[in-house]
Amino acid sequence: MSSTPVVVAIDGPAGSGKSSVSRAAARALGFDYQDSGAAYRALALSALERGVSTEDAAAVIASLDGFDYQIGTDPDDYFVRVDGTDVTDAIREPRVTAVVSHIARVPEVRSYLVDLFRGIIEASSRPGIITEGRDITTVVSPTAPVRILLTASEEARMARRSAELPGQAAGDVGRQLSSRDAQDSRVVDFMNAADGVNTIDSTHLDFDQTVAAVVELVQATRATT
Numbered sequence: 001m002s003s004t005p006v007v008v009a010i011d012g013p014a015g016s017g018k019s020s021v022s023r024a025a026a027r028a029l030g031f032d033y034q035d036s037g038a039a040y041r042a043l044a045l046s047a048l049e050r051g052v053s054t055e056d057a058a059a060v061i062a063s064l065d066g067f068d069y070q071i072g073t074d075p076d077d078y079f080v081r082v083d084g085t086d087v088t089d090a091i092r093e094p095r096v097t098a099v100v101s102h103i104a105r106v107p108e109v110r111s112y113l114v115d116l117f118r119g120i121i122e123a124s125s126r127p128g129i130i131t132e133g134r135d136i137t138t139v140v141s142p143t144a145p146v147r148i149l150l151t152a153s154e155e156a157r158m159a160r161r162s163a164e165l166p167g168q169a170a171g172d173v174g175r176q177l178s179s180r181d182a183q184d185s186r187v188v189d190f191m192n193a194a195d196g197v198n199t200i201d202s203t204h205l206d207f208d209q210t211v212a213a214v215v216e217l218v219q220a221t222r223a224t225t
């Protein structure tokens with residue numbers, strides 16, 4: 001592919017469905033898919049495994065030096081590896097979710113990972129790439145031709161997240177989700193759409209309808225550019 005990939009930037013709060021929606025939309029469009037939250041999670045997991053305190057910003061910054069991270073961008077072959085070890089499932093463990101906001105608020109971590117995400121976007125060999133996270137529409141790819149804020153009511157997000165984690169009490173899942181959003185939104189505003197960003201509110205849409213809304217927006221933009 002010689003032309004530059006179409007960059008689709010998607011932000012949204014926890015439980016908005018952005019990971020599964022972005023991946024399915026990438027599959028439908030034949031695009032790559034990048035889950036940026038996975039890198040924050042992988043770094044948090046790596047700190048936990050190495051005994052680095054996630055609240056010690058200087059130690060977390062020092063750990064970036066040896067951070068060996070790989071992510072699969074094929075929506076049909078998604079994996080996350082750190083130091084060559086598969087951590088695709090481990091990064092979703094509650095112990096990681098509980099501390100990931102600590103490392104995501106460190107500016108040096110953010111700028112390091114923003115560069116990494118941009119490198120992965122540039123390296124895409126498909127016609128496009130969907131990258132999802134919290135600051136993709138505003139910091140990582142503010143000039144992306146398609147920028148989307150995927151939202152849903154807090155009740156809908158709690159119910160969806162709880163269905164994904166059947167082993168955990170719904171009340172605990174809801175409290176963790178709100179507290180993580182509160183911490184994360186102090187660092188980047190992903191609750192309000194920046195200028196030029198399209199909001200898709202999935203509160204009353206099912207999964208397929210939400211994917212279709214994203215795909216339509218991408219196709220409409222491609223038709224006019």
Ligand code: DC
Nearest residue numbers: 036037038040100104133134135184
């Ligand atoms: O989307 P997620 O829950 O896997 O993200 C994990 C954490 O990483 C989340 O608590 C906030 C942070 N994050 C971020 O600060 N910026 C991003 N672009 C993506 C994730």
